[in-house]
Amino acid sequence: MSFLARRITSRSRLSTQSLRLYTTSPSTPLAAPSPNYTQGERTIHEKLANQLQATKLLVSDVSGGCGSMYSIQIASPLFKGQSLVKQHRMVTELLSEDIKGMHGIQIKTEAV
Amino acid sequence: MNPSRNLFRLSSRVTAFSPIRTQAPIVWRRNLSDELKSKIDKAVKEHDVLVFMKGNKEAPQCGFSRAVVQVLQIQGVQDFKTVNVLADDEVRAGIKEYTSWPTIPQVFVKGEFVGGCDIMINMHQSGELDQLLRDKGVIKAEQGEQGTEAA
Numbered sequence: 263m264s265f266l267a268r269r270i271t272s273r274s275r276l277s278t279q280s281l282r283l284y285t286t287s288p289s290t291p292l293a294a295p296s297p298n299y300t301q302g303e304r305t306i307h308e309k310l311a312n313q314l315q316a317t318k319l320l321v322s323d324v325s326g327g328c329g330s331m332y333s334i335q336i337a338s339p340l341f342k343g344q345s346l347v348k349q350h351r352m353v354t355e356l357l358s359e360d361i362k363g364m365h366g367i368q369i370k371t372e373a374v
Numbered sequence: 375m376n377p378s379r380n381l382f383r384l385s386s387r388v389t390a391f392s393p394i395r396t397q398a399p400i401v402w403r404r405n406l407s408d409e410l411k412s413k414i415d416k417a418v419k420e421h422d423v424l425v426f427m428k429g430n431k432e433a434p435q436c437g438f439s440r441a442v443v444q445v446l447q448i449q450g451v452q453d454f455k456t457v458n459v460l461a462d463d464e465v466r467a468g469i470k471e472y473t474s475w476p477t478i479p480q481v482f483v484k485g486e487f488v489g490g491c492d493i494m495i496n497m498h499q500s501g502e503l504d505q506l507l508r509d510k511g512v513i514k515a516e517q518g519e520q521g522t523e524a525a
Binding site for chain 2: 346347350351354355358361366367368369370
């Protein structure tokens with residue numbers, strides 16, 4: 263049982279099996295976090311998914327697991343009609359505290 | 375009614391002019407002095423294209439800044455000016471407050487903030503950047519990237 267627990271919390275990206283620790287109801291429009299997320303990725307994902315109604319969302323730690331650089335791809339209906347600058351600002355405003363600790367952030371937004 | 379609660383509300387009304395006590399979401403200008411703000415205002419209006427970056431045009435000191443320089447050069451923008459934020463901590467922090475944008479590089483075209491590296495690359499690929507630069511008169515009809523339009 264404890265062996266299983268270790269596997270679930272492992273940050274290894276080599277595991278190809280996704281262990282579903284939660285049930286996703288088919289009606290939920292929010293993009294679910296990947297089970298392979300690091301803690302940092304998950305935190306950011308949850309903030310953005312909930313507050314921006316993200317239909318597609320992928321947060322990647324591109325600093326080798328250090329949490330100092332993230333790449334974010336997000337699609338949200340809230341982006342419709344907004345300029346790219348405004349869309350990016352919507353993301354960075356939600357993450358303003360997290361960004362203070364980062365060296366960089368890459369954002370790709372889509373209005374969907 | 376809790377008396378101390380009343381007192382608090384009263385005091386915040388009385389000190390309404392003091393930005394410290396107000397409850398409205400004020401953006402604190404911790405890094406952007408009025409002097410710096412007007413310097414930036416002046417600089418972005420003075421130059422057609424101004425880039426706040428790490429390093430300079432000839433020697434960018436960051437991959438994202440380099441990418442922005444390359445995009446502008448590919449678009450045929452001949453003489454864009456750059457400001458090296460690594461040379462001045464006040465500017466480095468101040469520009470982020472000026473645009474409410476947390477990252478460097480930052481590109482201004484005709485006094486208007488266009489975006490950072492991700493946006494520049496996105497607009498370059500979609501053709502929007504070319505359109506914007508032509509609309510603003512930054513690049514002329516004969517200049518710019520050789521198009522890949524069908525003959």
